[in-house]
Amino acid sequence: MKKYTNQGSKDTRSGFGAGMTELGQKNENVVALCADLIGSLKFDDFKKNHPERFFQIGIAEANMIGIAAGLTIGGKIPFTGTFANFSTGRVYDQIRQSVAYSDKNVKICASHAGLTLGEDGATHQILEDIGLMKMLPGMTVINTCDYNQTKAATIALADHHGPAYLRFGRPVVPNFTPADEPFVIGKAIMLNEGTDVTIIATGHLVWEALIAAEALEAKGISAEVINIHTIKPLDDEAILKSVAKTGCVVTAEEHNILGGLGESVSRLLALNAPTPQEFVAVNDSFGESGTPEQLMEKYKLNNQAIVQAVEKVIKRK
Numbered sequence: 001m002k003k004y005t006n007q008g009s010k011d012t013r014s015g016f017g018a019g020m021t022e023l024g025q026k027n028e029n030v031v032a033l034c035a036d037l038i039g040s041l042k043f044d045d046f047k048k049n050h051p052e053r054f055f056q057i058g059i060a061e062a063n064m065i066g067i068a069a070g071l072t073i074g075g076k077i078p079f080t081g082t083f084a085n086f087s088t089g090r091v092y093d094q095i096r097q098s099v100a101y102s103d104k105n106v107k108i109c110a111s112h113a114g115l116t117l118g119e120d121g122a123t124h125q126i127l128e129d130i131g132l133m134k135m136l137p138g139m140t141v142i143n144t145c146d147y148n149q150t151k152a153a154t155i156a157l158a159d160h161h162g163p164a165y166l167r168f169g170r171p172v173v174p175n176f177t178p179a180d181e182p183f184v185i186g187k188a189i190m191l192n193e194g195t196d197v198t199i200i201a202t203g204h205l206v207w208e209a210l211i212a213a214e215a216l217e218a219k220g221i222s223a224e225v226i227n228i229h230t231i232k233p234l235d236d237e238a239i240l241k242s243v244a245k246t247g248c249v250v251t252a253e254e255h256n257i258l259g260g261l262g263e264s265v266s267r268l269l270a271l272n273a274p275t276p277q278e279f280v281a282v283n284d285s286f287g288e289s290g291t292p293e294q295l296m297e298k299y300k301l302n303n304q305a306i307v308q309a310v311e312k313v314i315k316r317k
Helices: 012-026 044-049 061-073 092-100 129-134 147-158 205-218 236-246 261-272 292-298 303-314
Strands: 030-034 054-056 077-083 107-111 140-143 164-167 189-192 197-201 223-227 230-232 249-256 277-282
Touching: 012 030, 012 044, 012 077, 012 107, 012 147, 030 061, 044 054, 061 077, 061 092, 077 147, 107 147, 129 140, 129 164, 129 230, 129 249, 129 261, 147 164, 189 205, 197 205, 197 236, 197 303, 205 223, 205 249, 205 303, 223 236, 230 261, 236 249, 236 261, 249 261, 249 303, 261 277, 277 303
Parallel strands: 030 054, 030 077, 077 107, 107 164, 140 164, 197 223, 197 249, 249 277
Antiparallel strands: 140 230, 189 223
């Protein structure tokens, strides 16, 4: 089993900030727009170094999306930034009409996704955003797992033409992917090869999947772990190849069971290779206030839940 080690825990939103800092230096067409959350989105360095390319829109997210769509007409590459709840649910009409329908080159970047913004509670936690965004024709959807991958994804998006949604988080989490690992939109990353079960994870659940794989190895179960950072377009080939070998799959995500990664995988399997599948996700509910650790435990979004799902799905082979 290939060992991935925590190189020092960091928050994924700081990876976004580092990516924006680098883009500001190397691509003069990149502009940034923020809805009154400069510090939370880690826009500080970009604003300091490129004030003429930074736009503070204020608490007016719908206006921010409209301005971003307009900036693309002049050849700019706008990156918008606010919390995931406000990046998607609050401005869905503007994204659909002004960005997706018009195929505008806007990068919608969202921090504080899922349950792990914790104490802010259910009104700020969004567990439906992946579903909302992946349903829009032409929208690329990316959900990164750590600091290094978030930085790489941010940089990669500047060279990708078309509307895109980049989802990341608030808390400090293990930073375990190599800093020089290439980020290719739409290409899954094999983290651990196995023969008994395929674990397909995204975002904060990728690290939990690796911990689960070690626990399963101790039980004599060989788990293949795949990091799906791009939910749309999905890497069909990688998933089908793995499942053909293992014969069962567990998907793991910090999102509602409805509309997320798991449903995308189940659709793929239903059309090509019907396979036993178990889901580690929030079961059709809103979140609540609590620490990230408490919430991930209560809603069963951790390595123990992945192990249990694997033991269940193997019995269905």
